[in-house]
Amino acid sequence: MNSEHLLPLLVAVPLGAGFVIPLIGFIREKAADVVAVVASACLVVIAVARMSSGDVVYAVGGWNPPFGINLYGDKLTVFFHLIIAIVSFLIIIYSVSYMERFTSRVKYYTLLMLMIAGMNGVVATGDIFNMFVFLEIAAISSYGLVAFGIEHEELEASFKYLVLGSVASSFILFGIALLYSVTGTLNIAHAASLFRGASSGAMQKFIAALFICGFGLKAALVPFHAWLPDAHPSAPAPISAMLSGLLIKALGVYCIIRIFFTIFGFEFAYSTVFVNLGLISMVGGALLAIGQNDFKRMLAYSSISQIGYIVFAIGLGTPLGILGGLFHLLNHAVFKALLFLCSGAVEYATGTRDLRQLGGLWKKMPVTAVTCSIASFSISGIPPLGGFFSKLIIIIAAVKAYDVLGPVAYVYAGIAVLVSFLTLVYFVKLQKMVLFGQLPEKLAAVGEVPVPMWSVLVVLAVLCIAFGVAAPWFIRVLVEPARTALVDNAAYISNVLGYLR
């Protein structure tokens, strides 16, 4: 099959599966598991197959850009699609066992598939309004998934998430309307070609501010983060892993970098905003995480902190900074998914997430304990795991940004090191309270979780180690091409609009 047709399949497969699952679910509930696993396995195959292909433009319905909607695939989208496909595949396998205790699994898989379709669409699309539509698909299904437990906390968290999410979407739509009024086009490449060379006026700054508010809310950067620590812990564990590992990256970080790097072209003013937002998120998330006593809530604050790292590094705008940011994004998707799944395993076995009621689990749940430790070490930046290398690159990038930013670069680097230390502090607390210490009497009977669940944990832990040990290889194969594609917006424009000539 022609590689350009693989791109729409990435959206069509999960979307189709999302409609097939409820139909099949009428007949046999078990069959929904099978369809979900098969569909996500297909996604992994497609995403891997696209690794070798070049940049592709797919004009939907045969209408060439800039008149029709087009999908665009370069190395950056390959990078994001691969992360989404692999992590969501593992999460779905995990859900097969985990969701046994919930009712209406069919609805769960339907929403999950729609969410994956939305995320893949956001990454693949080359049209900014289309991006908004996919973003809403992913967001609305995630509101539903957060409320999945329909208990007091879940509903409250979902309501909060929905209100803030809708406000964010309105801001984004408002920004899109203004962008359209300025450029008269919705095509990303066309808009970018119009903005190239033109000095940025007040209107462009206003649009940029709207987008930063909107996507910043989706990415849970610190002034806009209030929904995340409620929404992530309230969802079922696989969903927390999806939200934290993938959704905030695909909807928040990807959209931000695509819009700011490709459409507006990166400028110093934006760089300052991102660096400062990133720093506030890093510090704020880490400080709030230390005080938490709920397993998943601590992880949620940690996500804010790590997203801060990513935005900070990309915001530096230097080649090394962007490289570090993207590599950290890859690492974070893996180890945060692993940590949330571990918390799910602990909750599955013991029935509680309260750190004060847990302890001494390493004897009872050895696999969970080992994988959880690996993920914690990776996120705290202990060599030779993946998190160490990405943080190292980010810190070196911050120091090297001295040429651009002046002495303040050293302050930034210092804060990045400090936050890395804070991360270590709260993960040591987590380790101590969950895995070591005294085993409470009522937990004496707990055992290891079922095989599908712990095997997923093992796979993710192996990935964590691999990202560390083979870091140069992963950077060369995945991250470096993504970085190049991101920075080179001239290639983006000519690839898409080349259709016209």
Add this chain to the structure above:
Amino acid sequence: MLLLLGIYGVIAKKNLVKIVIGLFIIEYAVNLMLILVGYRTGGSAPIVTSVENAAVQAASFVDPIPQALIVTSIVIGLGTTALVIALCLRLYEKYGTFDILQIRRLKG
């Protein structure tokens, strides 16, 4: 103005239903904004009624793209509305109140 009113509604009101209404006001404000983007004084509806003078007609059309966008955004808004109202109902079942000051089990 409508946008600001809606944001005020979302931030300041204590009642779930009023917050939801605030959300809709924001949404309508954005839709109205989109209409304004495509507006042109004395424009006509963008429908070609005769093939011969299509070009003449096209010169006086309002921009059809924002209208297409609004239809999409209204549909999305409908989905969100249905979901948020369902959530409000469930919240009322659980807590027996619409007052957000009494619906606060999550903290930190």
